[in-house]
Structure formats: structure tokens, C-alpha cells
Amino acid sequence: MVAAVTPAVEVRGLAYAYPDGRQALFGVDLCIEPGERVALLGPNGAGKTTLALHLNGVLTAGAGEVRISGVPVAKEHLKEVRRRVGIVFQDPDDQLFMPTVGQDVAFGPANLGLRGDALATRVRQALDAVGMADVADRAPHHLSFGQRRRVAVATVLAMEPDVLVLDEPTSNLDPVARRELADVLRSLSLTTLVITHDLPYALELCPRSLVLDEGRIVADGATEDLLADDELMAAHRLELPYGFDPLAPRRAS
Amino acid sequence: MVAAVTPAVEVRGLAYAYPDGRQALFGVDLCIEPGERVALLGPNGAGKTTLALHLNGVLTAGAGEVRISGVPVAKEHLKEVRRRVGIVFQDPDDQLFMPTVGQDVAFGPANLGLRGDALATRVRQALDAVGMADVADRAPHHLSFGQRRRVAVATVLAMEPDVLVLDEPTSNLDPVARRELADVLRSLSLTTLVITHDLPYALELCPRSLVLDEGRIVADGATEDLLADDELMAAHRLELPYGFDPLAPRRAS
């Protein structure tokens, strides 16, 4: 198959086993076009986070390959790949490790070699993009959980990535913080992969979804179609929350 | 007002300020009848967890009083109150600290003085109630997040409480683990207070809800009525997730 445009993310036959021998991925194939916003759905333990860590080469494929805008994720391109793929981890406290928010956001671009005014501009722009420009001098632990999550997004945006990967972005967020984050993500118009088991959030944010279960992609399609497929959902430990109708938004519009 | 039955939980004029002077609760009044399942809703920072910690006397009221089945929460009844009110904390890792699940579940009843067969029976029953009897000898650390949450419920059930308080029970749970926990909670038929910002979960599990904001109870009523009240929801930073209709379940039945 020859794609007209180079996909932003291309994963072929990706398999991976942990050092202790447990195998987590059993041949994952997926392709994300530039500018797409895609949800990666699946139950806990399906291998979602493991897959994400392959996209920027933190984990190395046991078999198969990963390409980011055509560049293979391999040792010689690691620096480039890590700039292009920004991962927002599940616990913002893991990602905000510097004494102040500003330093945290500067950490990535400084590793890319930026200094002085160029660095300061990057930091300001990234914090602006998530509406957190006024907290640059604060310590991360003085922010609310929702604010920390948005700053975590900024730390990644500051590297001007081509692809944004978010791991369970809604965990522990209250409804308003959840919606505010959705607003931020929509405003970015980056290629985005949202790893989540929050199915309503996937529907709200991502036109397309992939379902990962037991280390394989088992479904790929329009989010509302997948969520409306009761058999598929039940087979992969995905259930819509009580009172939730995936087709209601379509009917309403 | 004379109540025919002693309420399971009775809170009158409860006010509390942290040692650093910030006031968290500004006169909370609430009453829960035996056997009721009630949701306590409110945004992050509303004082929900602070209120919960008053129910078993971990925090001491600055003003007002708390009674559990008529027993005032005061120093002389602390032991009794902590047996009667079981709190399941938001992060199961805060609650599970012993090398095995069985030892963790035994910790509470052992503190109550149970030993030998009586203790073993308690542990078995509590683990059975949450469907986790087969993991008694495993380390909590090696269980999935959803399993750890259910074990955390068992550690509290083993004390045979009259009132079960759950703090954000659905945070980080995938859809199936979420529903399984709901099934467990429904099967217990204990007086239950579910502290959450997961509004669909409140609707699914609790016929009645309270809304706490800025340290005061601002609404009390049938869950579906409260969730359908757009003005109330918006005023207290509560928003229904995209695609969710609180009245749909009523119409369906």
C-alpha cells in the first residue's frame, strides 16, 4: 500500500515482551494521518501505555517497526523522534519534576539545545496554549490537579511536537477540568492520540478510535460506530457508562 | 424535629478550618437514614474529603457535631466510631500496605481484638463479598488497579461497619472495573456515602444526592432531579459529560 501522504504515526507488526518475559504486544498495526485525533481504547492492562512508550523509543520494539512522519524509531533518530512525539503521562506529578512550572516547561526545549530568549519564548507560548501563563513561577505542587495536568501538556508542547500522545488524560479530573482540557486539546489541532478508557471523552474528542486488547488492535473505525457496537464493546471489556447513549450527539445535531 | 429512627449519619452545623487557618467547611448539615445510598457531589476542592474524615473522627469538628447511629464522634467513642464508619480512600495504595492481601484485610479486625478463627472468618467473608477470595495470599502490589480498589473495600468491610464511605471510588477505573464495583456496592446493602464527581456513577448507584460546594451543602434531593437541574449544576462547577442524559434511564424504564 502506498500512502499519498506520509502518515504521522505508522506502526507495523509491533511486538514487545518485558524484560521479565511477559509479552505485552503481539503484533500491533496502526496508521495515523497528520492532523488526525484518534482515541486508543482498551481495558486496563491491554498494553496501551506500553504501546505509547514505543512511539518515542523509550521502549524498543522486539519485532516490527514504528515510524514517525516516515522516520523510523531507532537509536540513531532517537533525539529527533523524542522531539516529534510528546507524551503526556498519566500522573502529572511524574512529569513535573522541576522546582517551578517554568523550569519544567523549559526542560524539554533546553535538552534540544534552546537557550536564552528562544527558550523563554517557547515556554511562554506553551503555557499560553494551555492557559497557564500566569503560574510560570509557581511550584507544581501548589497547583490544583487539573492545572497540573494542563501544565504537563505544556511541558510537551514546548518541544513543538508533531504528535501528541496523552495517557489517560481524564483520570482524577473533575467535570469542569475535564472539559477545559478537551477545549485545550481541540484548540491545538495537532496529530493527537488519546489513550483512555473514558469512552464518552473519546467520543467527544476523537472522530476515530482504535481498540487495543491483549496486545492487538481489534477494531478501528469511527468512534460512535465502535461505541454503538455492543458486541465489540462487551468482547473487550469496554462498557458504556450508565445513562450514556453514543448516538445521542449525532441525533442532536 | 424528632426522627422516628436514629439516623445512620447525622451532621449538624459542622465547621472546620485547617491548622494553617484556611476554612474548609462552613456549617454542614446532613442526615442519612440507615440503609440509604447517598452520593456527595461537588467539584475538586469543595471539602468532600475533609467532610468524610470527620465522619470517623480523624478530623475533629471546629464547631458543630457529628453522630453515627446516635453516638457522637468524640474522643471517648473514637474506637467505636472507627469500627462503625469504614472509609475507602481514593487511592487504594494508601490503604494497602501489608505484604499480602489477607494480612491487609485482617489488619482492621485485628485492631478490634479479633484473633484466630474469628479473624480468619472475617477476612474470608470480606474478600468473598468483593469477589477477591482467591487473591488472599498475593501481594496487593501485584494486583490490577481495579482489584486493589475492591480489596480496599474488603479491608473496610472486614470491620463490619454500619456506614461505608467511598472517596472517588471510580477514579482510574476502567469501565468494567467500574461496573463490577457498582455491583459489589449494590450487593452490600449497607448505609453508603459515595463521594464523587463522577455524575453518571452517582446516578447509577445512589437514589439520593447531596451537593457540597465551598464548604456547605447547597442541594439535597433525588439524584436525577439534581443532575437535570442545569442551573444548579453550572453554579457548582458540575457538568454532565458529553452525550449523557440524566433522564434517559428513567424514560427507558
Place this chain on the structure above:
Amino acid sequence: MHIPDGFIDAPTSLAAGAVAVTGLAVCVHKTADSLEERDIPLAGLTAAFVFAVQMLNFPVASGTSGHLLGGVLAAVLVGPYLGTLCVSVVLLVQALLFADGGLSALGLNVVNMALVTSFGGYALFLLVRRLLPRTRASVVVASGVAAGLGVVLASLAFTVEYALGGAGGASVSTVASAMVGVHVLIGIGEGTITALVVSAVLATRPDLVHGAAHLLPHRRLVVGPRVAPEGVA
């Protein structure tokens, strides 16, 4: 146990400072030599853990409580070099940020509570461990004994410093018997708690206990092609 300013005279404090700097330089060199970049965040978190554990109260006897000093615990968990660095950083931060322990006495405190406790304690740990069978229980017992004696070693180091440059007032023998006497009691608590903490970590993540690394089974490396999973073309 944190020595304030003015307890020990300036020359002795400066000499202890020089010993501390030398000792820490060795630790920095050793950790830079043998460990990866990953260890810097790990050491920071371990230091935060030591600090938190020093704030945690343990009951000693009805109504009274003590807290863990954590020097030997850190050495058994992450190794003596990294452990010493972690405890030293805790002391540095306590002195600078919380005015806990004198700034002029920082060298003395690092010598007593990091260098002497961690290295002396770790040496005792290795010795006791060697005398016992190769089991987890032996690691637990050895860490407890070493932690208890480590505290006594620290009090002996203090006595030496007092003899060299103490503020005087009391005879060295009075101070020695009082210090060592009190620290034998503290050592019993330190040893018990350290053993219990090590045993709890061993029960869940034995691979995280540096002092038990010799008990881990050698992982067999598979040579040859990875087992091809189903579905991989």
C-alpha cells in the same frame, strides 16, 4: 542527633567538613562510575523518602514515640554510596531550608549520620549477613542489627568529636556514657523498625533491596530469535 552551631569548636567542625567533603567525593565518584543517569531521580526520591520517614512517628513505649534516622536503611535499600549521598542531601536540605542542624556543624552531621552510620552500618550488615545462612530472613536480621549498632557508632563518633573540640563543661567520660547509653536504647528502636521495613520491601519487591541482591535468581538470557508471537508477519 542533629548537632547545632556552637556545640563543637570551629577547628573540629572545619576538619569534619573536610572529612565529609572527601567522603562525599568518593561517593559521587563511585556512583558516577557504576550507575546510570536513571539514578539521579531515584536518589532524589529516596532522599525524599528518608526525609518523610524521619517525620514518621513510631511508638517506643506507651505515650512516647521516636523516629527513624534511616542511614543504614538507606544503605541496605540502595547501597552504601548512593545511600550516603541521599542521607547527606537530607541533612543539607534540613540545615539550609529548615534551619535544622547547624550550618557550621553540617560537616559533623554528615560524618556522624551519613558516613559513619551508612558505611559503618553497612560493613556490620555485610559481616552479620555473612555469618548467617543465605536467606531473606538473614538479610532482615542483619539490617536490624546493623541499624541498631549504626546508631551507637554515630554516638561514638559524636563522643570523639566532643573530646576533640567539645564546648566542655562535662567530662568526656560523662558525655560518652550518657550519649552511648541513650543511643543503645534508640538503637533498639532503630534496629527493630529498620528490620521490619526491610522485611516489608523484601516481601513485595525483593529486587529493590540492594542488600539482598545476592539472593535474586540469575535471570537466564535467551539467545536466539525472540519467540515469534502469533499474528506477526
Place this chain on the structure above:
Amino acid sequence: MAAHVHALYVHGTSPLHRAAPQCKLAATVLFVLVVVATPREALWAFGAYAVLVAAVAALARLSPAVLARRLVIELPFLAFAVFLPMVGGGERVDVVGLSLSVAGLWAAWGILAKGTLGVAAAIVMAATTPIPEILHGLERLRLPRVITAIAGFMVRYLDVTVEEARRMAIARQSRGHDPRWLWQARATAASAGTLFIRSFERGERVHLAMVSRGYDGTLPSFGATAAARDEWAWALAVPALAATVGTLAWWWLP
């Protein structure tokens, strides 16, 4: 219940707050060394040091009440000072009916005076320097990068870890834990073990997050800018003044 680790920093805009952290650190350490090296018999010198610390505190617009409250940290050490005059040998004097050793009294006075001045100086420094700045200052003073980096991570995760420990303690209490004797401390110790595992695993995740943002083993250094010559001059004026007092104290020693 907010069991934060109370850092001493007090927000402000005084000249002392704006001074370069490395200058303040160096000045504080030198000042404390001079105090410790002063003979305790020179009572007037300690008075002069106290005036100096008070003047700097006033310049920083720190309220005496804040300073006093934080001096309480020193209290546990007074116990040892009080005990010296009672067990001390040599010549004895009667003070309100107690027979006390003269040498012990002098020793107690020395510890009290020097210890209090040391704590006061450290408080003034910590109260006018935000924590990240202190780390920058240490870096400028050529402390090995490994140490400042470990300290940076430690400071960042201190509140997180202490908060975890506190939540675990609440969860234990809620299930009736009330240990009174050492042998009942097993659960507390097991919690400490769990806390270590949590800290260690967080360390691993932090490392992953760092690597994902291009970390290759060298931490970038921010904000640690060199101090101007006159900034150093102002800062070192304080220990220089103290050193003058100290020298005079040795000179005039009986």
C-alpha cells in the same frame, strides 16, 4: 491537617530577597563560622552579633514574631545545654539553691548563644530565599551537580512523599490502628516499606518522563546566574563586620 513540610520562606521584595542566593549562602555560612570561632567569654561580641542579625532581619522586613516562632526549632538542643551545668566538674557556684558547675555554665552559655545565632542566621537566609534559588546558589558555589540535582528532586517530591505518608497514616488510624509499644509498630514499618516502593517506582516513572523529553544524563541548568561584584561586596560585608568583632574579641580576651 495540611502536613506540608513547612519551608521557612516568607514572600517579600526587600533588598535581601532580591540578593543573589550564592552571596547569601556564602555570607551566612561565613557568619556562622565566625560566631562559632568567637570565645564565649566575650559576652559583648555576642551582643554585637545579635544586633547584626537583627539589623539584617529588619532589612529583610521579617517580623520578630516570625523569627521567634521559628527559633523554637532549637528548643530540643537546649536540653543538653541545661544538663551541662549539673554534671560539669570543677568549681561550683550556688544559683537559686542549685549547686552548678562554673565550667558547665560557661559551656551551656556558649551553646545557647552560638546555637541561637546560628539558627537565627539560617532562618533569615531561608526566609528570604525561595527553595529553587537556594539550589541555584549551591550550584553557583560549585557544589557537585549530582548533589544539587538529587537535592532538587528531593525538594520537589518532599511534599508529595510526606503527603503520601500522611494519607497512609490516616488510612491506618481509620481502621483502628493505635500502636503504643515498639512491638506494635509492624504496620507502621510495613507502611514505610510500601512508601519506599512507591517512591522508588515514582523515581522510575519520573526518569521515563525525563527521557521522553530528551534527557540524556545532563540536567540543564536554569537561572543560576553569576552575581555582580558589588552584590558580593554587600553580602560579604556582614561576615566581614562579624569577623572584625570576632578578632577584637580574641584580642581583648582576659
